[in-house]
Amino acid sequence: MPEPDLVNIKIDGIAVRVPKGEKVIESAKRVGVDIPFFCYHPRLSMEDGGANCRMCLVEVAAAGPDGSVRKMPKPQTACSLPATEGMEIITNSESVRADRRGVLEFLLINHPLDCPICDRGGECPLQNNTLHYGPDTTRYVEEKRHFPKAYPLSDFVVFDRERCIHCARCTRFTTDISGDAQLGFLKRGADMEVGTFQHTAFTSRFSGNVIELCPVGALLSRPYRFKARPWDLLTQRSLCTRCSNGCCIKLDYRLDKLQRVNARLNEEVNEEWTCDRGKFGMDYVSSDRRLRQPMVRRGGDLEPATWEEANDLIIARLQEAGPRIGGIGGASTANEDLYVWQKFFREMLGSHNLDHRMGPHFPPTREGLFARFGHHTMASSIAGLEGMKTILVFGSNLVDEQPILFLRVRKAWRFRGASVVEVIPQPAAPLDYPNHVSEFASVSLRIRPGTEVAFLYGLLNVMLAEKLLPESAAARSAPLAQERSRWSPERTAAECGIGADALARAARLLATDRLAILAGRSVTQHPEARAVLDMLGNLAVLTGNPDALSVPVTECNEQGAMDMGILPDSLPGYVPDPTPGLNTEQMLRAAAAGELPLLWLVGVDLLGSFHDPDLARHALEACPFVVANALELDETARLA
Ligand code: SF4
Ligand code: SF4
Numbered sequence: 001m002p003e004p005d006l007v008n009i010k011i012d013g014i015a016v017r018v019p020k021g022e023k024v025i026e027s028a029k030r031v032g033v034d035i036p037f038f039c040y041h042p043r044l045s046m047e048d049g050g051a052n053c054r055m056c057l058v059e060v061a062a063a064g065p066d067g068s069v070r071k072m073p074k075p076q077t078a079c080s081l082p083a084t085e086g087m088e089i090i091t092n093s094e095s096v097r098a099d100r101r102g103v104l105e106f107l108l109i110n111h112p113l114d115c116p117i118c119d120r121g122g123e124c125p126l127q128n129n130t131l132h133y134g135p136d137t138t139r140y141v142e143e144k145r146h147f148p149k150a151y152p153l154s155d156f157v158v159f160d161r162e163r164c165i166h167c168a169r170c171t172r173f174t175t176d177i178s179g180d181a182q183l184g185f186l187k188r189g190a191d192m193e194v195g196t197f198q199h200t201a202f203t204s205r206f207s208g209n210v211i212e213l214c215p216v217g218a219l220l221s222r223p224y225r226f227k228a229r230p231w232d233l234l235t236q237r238s239l240c241t242r243c244s245n246g247c248c249i250k251l252d253y254r255l256d257k258l259q260r261v262n263a264r265l266n267e268e269v270n271e272e273w274t275c276d277r278g279k280f281g282m283d284y285v286s287s288d289r290r291l292r293q294p295m296v297r298r299g300g301d302l303e304p305a306t307w308e309e310a311n312d313l314i315i316a317r318l319q320e321a322g323p324r325i326g327g328i329g330g331a332s333t334a335n336e337d338l339y340v341w342q343k344f345f346r347e348m349l350g351s352h353n354l355d356h357r358m359g360p361h362f363p364p365t366r367e368g369l370f371a372r373f374g375h376h377t378m379a380s381s382i383a384g385l386e387g388m389k390t391i392l393v394f395g396s397n398l399v400d401e402q403p404i405l406f407l408r409v410r411k412a413w414r415f416r417g418a419s420v421v422e423v424i425p426q427p428a429a430p431l432d433y434p435n436h437v438s439e440f441a442s443v444s445l446r447i448r449p450g451t452e453v454a455f456l457y458g459l460l461n462v463m464l465a466e467k468l469l470p471e472s473a474a475a476r477s478a479p480l481a482q483e484r485s486r487w488s489p490e491r492t493a494a495e496c497g498i499g500a501d502a503l504a505r506a507a508r509l510l511a512t513d514r515l516a517i518l519a520g521r522s523v524t525q526h527p528e529a530r531a532v533l534d535m536l537g538n539l540a541v542l543t544g545n546p547d548a549l550s551v552p553v554t555e556c557n558e559q560g561a562m563d564m565g566i567l568p569d570s571l572p573g574y575v576p577d578p579t580p581g582l583n584t585e586q587m588l589r590a591a592a593a594g595e596l597p598l599l600w601l602v603g604v605d606l607l608g609s610f611h612d613p614d615l616a617r618h619a620l621e622a623c624p625f626v627v628a629n630a631l632e633l634d635e636t637a638r639l640a
């Protein structure tokens with residue numbers, strides 16, 4: 001990346017060289033000068049309501065066309081002011097202090113005196129700025145505006161309209177970051193309020209982020225409301241376990257109970273965002289439903305037991321069963337436990353029946369990926385997606401499968417100029433999920449299921465015919481020539497149920513030297529997954545992007561389960577198992593047929609996760625002895 005041009009500026013008399021065009025509020029941080037703000041946020045754009053709170057006003061002198069430095073007649077907003085050569089900024093004059101007092105006095109006119117009962121109290125930018133920069137008292141004696149308190153925007157977010165200072169952080173988040181644009185300003189003047197379209201529910205997958213962004217106690221968490229004061233909380237750094245994206249989070253505890261989850265900054269992964277599944281889905285940590293001692297079935301009912309009793313029972317049944325046992329699960333279990341579990345199974349119990357996969361197909365997809373490209377899941381970092389010219393989202397409901405990857409893909413499109421091509425192997429009927437990628441994709445194609453390989457051949461044909469590929473591509477694609485010759489663009493379009501022009505538009509965007517391909521669940525669960533992935537790999541190689549193809553996993557430690565050998569044909573480190581065992585489906589069929597006397601489930605709600613819950617239930621009911629390592633007595637554990 002080229003070095004940015006630097007300019008010389010002064011802030012309160014301190015000389016500093018900063019990138020040309022950097023916002024002055026950021027430059028001030030470099031020299032330790034604090035400029036207060038409310039609406040500014042470095043990840044939110046200035047459009048649609050930026051620079052509106054005026055809290056960051058500073059005095060500015062800038063060089064004119066003749067080179068002389070002259071003071072601007074009015075104060076400027078430091079959050080929107082780009083640094084230019086010779087600029088001089090004053091943040092500590094009496095005039096600036098008066099501006100800040102004035103801005104805060106205006107903001108507090110309609111702000112209720114709720115601090116003692118506001119969840120934001122103690123960590124509130126409005127409280128802090130008022131204390132440091134505000135007036136000592138109010139001159140406003142008229143009636144403040146009133147709204148009903150705690151208006152529910154959704155199951156997770158409540159809104160106190162009286163406290164809102166109209167900073168537009170929340171509205172810009174839904175426009176700039178999550179992209180669902182569900183929050184906007186309604187009405188005008190003193191009546192202006194944040195709201196959803198016609199007061200419908202705020203259903204964003206990322207709604208919880210606005211709670212952290214709101215600089216006052218206007219947008220609040222419903223589950224956390226009145227649960228604690230910030231100074232009562234102990235914070236633990238942690239990682240979210242609700243999907244494979246691995247967001248960095250902070251767990252806030254009070255009285256040994258988890259009270260709330262906030263995002264923790266990690267520029268490489270989640271930046272400072274979480275999805276709602278993570279932010280509001282960690283309540284199991286302190287849930288009263290958690291099992292605190294072993295349960296053993298006696299006389300038809302599961303009853304509390306001692307560890308000795310449970311262990312003795314398991315040992316006796318394992319000895320009876322011998323190697324005719326199966327182990328299922330582990331995609332949300334730590335690597336160390338998984339390693340020991342598979343070693344115990346394979347070496348001590350003599351069973352190779354181990355699997356963590358829940359889908360209908362068990363193709364050796366990852367091995368093919370590893371053999372060809374040297375990775376099993378992601379080819380590039382999440383942050384690396386920002387540097388792409390084109391991102392192909394192939395067969396993925398990205399916003400649900402990979403929420404944080406979705407945010408990066410969207411960021412790459414909105415702020416970095418990337419194009420997005422989406423291919424959905426589903427008929428043109430309405431999707432059963434809100435397909436947010438289609439809303440910004442340059443090309444979104446719904447192809448007939450089963451035509452993925454044909455589609456990719458057709459795509460290559462367009463690229464070769466239009467000479468869009470590097471010179472080496474013609475020779476490299478020679479082994480594909482025979483099959484490729486069957487898929488002219490016209491025939492491909494007809495087979496896939498798309499227009500030939502759309503195919504060509506996709507080909508032109510995908511023939512680039514900075515391409516990322518994200519293959520989703522429709523690919524990994526495809527009966528011909530290996531063939532589809534091979535062709536996606538060909539697309540990556542022939543466009544000159546051998547590191548383009550990522551096939552992310554979805555469960556939080558699915559990668560670890562693969563690495564540690566929770567696979568019927570793979571030992572830890574992907575060493576082929578010389579005596580492969582049964583996969584999940586085969587184990588369940590064997591158990592249902594009475595051929596597997598013992599099943600051991602580790603951290604998996606089989607009835608909720610396995611693609612065929614009827615088979616899972618039948619297997620669990622038919623199996624004479626089921627051990628379930630579960631956090632709580634879920635539907636599956638009840639059948640143990
Ligand atoms: S609700 Fe909060 S974030 Fe949204 S405009 Fe009001 S003060 Fe700003
Ligand atoms: S994206 Fe995944 S890891 Fe991140 S908060 Fe959501 S569920 Fe958790």
Ligand code: FES
Pocket residue numbers: 036037038039040050051052053054055056057077078079080
């Ligand atoms: S922070 Fe600059 S105008 Fe709000």
